Amino acid sequence: MIFYWHMHQPFYRDADSGRYHLPWVYLHAIKDYTDMAEIISQLPGARAVINYVPSLTAQIEDYAAHLRDFLNGDQDQLNDPLLAALADQHGQYDAAGRAFLLESCFRLNHERNMHRYPAYSLLWQMAEHAKSHDATGYLGNSYFTDLVTWYHLAWLGETVRQHNFVARRLIEKAKDFTYQDRRDLITLIASLLDKIPATHRKLVEDGKIELTTTPYAHPIIPLMLDFNTAHETVADALLPAEPYPGGRERAEEHIAMARTHHEQVFGQTPSGCWPAEGAVSDATLGLLGKADFQWCATGEAVLHHSLKYNLREQQGNRDLYHPWLVGKGKEQITCFFRDDRLSDLLGFEYSRWHTQDAVNNFMHELAGIHHRTQGMDAPVVTIIMDGENAWEHYHENALPFLTRLYQSIAENDDYNLTTCSDYLAAHPTTDKLDHLVSGSWVYGNLSTWIGDTAKTRGWELLIEAKHAYDKHIDALSPEQQEAAKEQLRICEGSDWCWWFGDYNPGAAVRDFDSLYRRHLGKLYQLLGCPVPVSLHASISHGGGDAEGGGTMRRGGADS
Structure with a gap:
């Protein structure tokens, strides 16, 4: 059994001001990254693989450094508007600040994380x-400081x-929070952010995670x-009229920088790679193999397409339950494939179940796989x-669920919780896949990022910016070149096109549409070019009601 948890956020930081447009990096850090590490640390049999995207860890480090400087008195402003509001000494907000807090401070799961606290529910x-x-x-004013x-x-x-004294004291206090209360909370947040790299390095040293x-x-x-x-999986996908300029060179740069950044943050060389969104092709895996990655992973439907039959209708899905070799020579790499059914049960279904019923069902599903294999x-x-x-x-941020799930698997002699590298060390891959059909973990295709008018327009704007980059980059100073290169990398991230589409919520689409165009505009500015008028027009408007608010998608359309 391998649990592979993917942690990712795109770049939200403004290149000019250094301020963050959205708070999801530090909020997920103090909740989900902290909880997952603590759960694995405290449970004797728990093991997992955890993926950290460099765009995320770079921002975690930036938040941590900025908070340290603020608390030490080295700067008087915080670079995130929500943290700045929390840190406001006088707790006095103008009309715009109040409107911002009313819009921002209820963006969480109301049932699980707001109404469980009567004082917050009252607000x-x-x-x-x-x-x-x-x-x-x-x-x-006291309403907004409490909010x-x-x-x-x-x-x-x-x-x-549950265990931190400051958190428990403030939750019990419930209202009339003073500046000192809020400063104590900021100190706690800073501490949680600061601990993330060291905590994960320790878990690696203890053999708990990869x-x-x-x-x-x-x-x-x-x-x-x-x-x-x-077009390998969606024949009528709408595509840009020209290829992405210098795409191979750009891909190689992202791959090389990932290895370097990972070594700097975690002090070790990664053996495995999660290609963004599990998006793969023969050429992509060739680049990963050439870069000395030993293994990667993607979605189950990619294997369906590559083998040209539905795995779940033949042989009890046995071919899903072993990794495959892809490529030849120095480009060869092992590929693991996601069990879409079990993964999507965790991602979308079990949160609505009673904790023990969900664990029992998972163990029943696992027993069926054990029998078939x-x-x-x-x-x-x-x-x-x-x-x-x-x-x-989930109830209590899935702490009861994940605890019982890990315990149930670890205590069952039929199962062995392991990591991908440890599995391969004991069981080298022998089965070879002649051709990997291009796709991702979402439906086994690439339609989440290209193929309709809005998503393809996103790519067209990036192509135009890349042409400007190629034309002007050599005329810049070394410092200017580095700033422009970083900005281009940010614009090449997957999240922008993920959100374009009428099936996603309008507010989220608006946020990411605006941020993408701001990032592209900043690239033109760094190149010394005027910002095109085309960047003033919205790409997509959304308006749908995507499951999970659009932040997650199921691996299979019928899973």
């Missing part, structure tokens, strides 16, 4: 009543809320190399999923 009820009567101006404090308390990891990486800014490498890979040499079940967005939908 929401007051806001709804005030809005309905056009009376938000009557909400006083921003509760928002951060509700985003703390469950292990922190750490992996993703190409630097989370680009969809198959598309950077060849847009036509999208009898006679195989070392069958392996690989659970791969978003390690950050699923848990807020």
